[in-house]
Amino acid sequence: MVDATADGGPGPRKRGRGELEAQVLATLRLAPGPVTAGWVREQLDGLAYSTVITILTRLHEKHAVCRERAGRSFLWTPAADEAGLAALRMRRVLEGREDRDAVLASFVTALTPDDERLLRRLLNPGQAPDGE
Structure with missing residues (x-):
């Protein structure tokens, strides 16, 4: 071939x-x-x-x-599993930007509702999920 x-x-x-x-x-x-x-x-x-x-x-x-x-x-x-390596790449992109706030805001606003709920749950593990 x-x-x-x-x-x-x-x-x-x-x-x-x-x-x-x-x-x-x-x-x-x-x-x-x-x-x-x-x-x-x-x-x-x-x-x-x-x-x-x-x-x-x-x-x-x-x-x-x-x-x-x-x-x-x-x-x-x-050094890490697939998820860990993806997270490392995401952190590198974020660290390479001067406008971190804008990058994070753009990322979060583009999340699906399910991903947004997951992110909220990960950031606030002791709180009840939305709507409960």
Whole structure:
């Protein structure tokens, strides 16, 4: 099978932004425990070892993975589950904005009624739900 490039011609398919990071994270979530970069590379057939190390290092800088020293290398694990990683991305977007109030207000006003009730319940765990 021949993949298409971004311009539609034959050749390797160009990966989307963040696609490799997502693949590495998904692979780590399937791991039996802490694993080496070599193990990750074996699971992701076709990636160079240096590419895997670069991706793992970037994910570590983003606090998406943890590493512990094992001899001269590291053992890698995901830092959080899928929900935790999504929350981390949301916090990063918010922290990168000077107009935090406007961003949060826009986010909250766009919530569905069910999500708004859930958010209220999470923010005020001791209070009875609306309408009770």
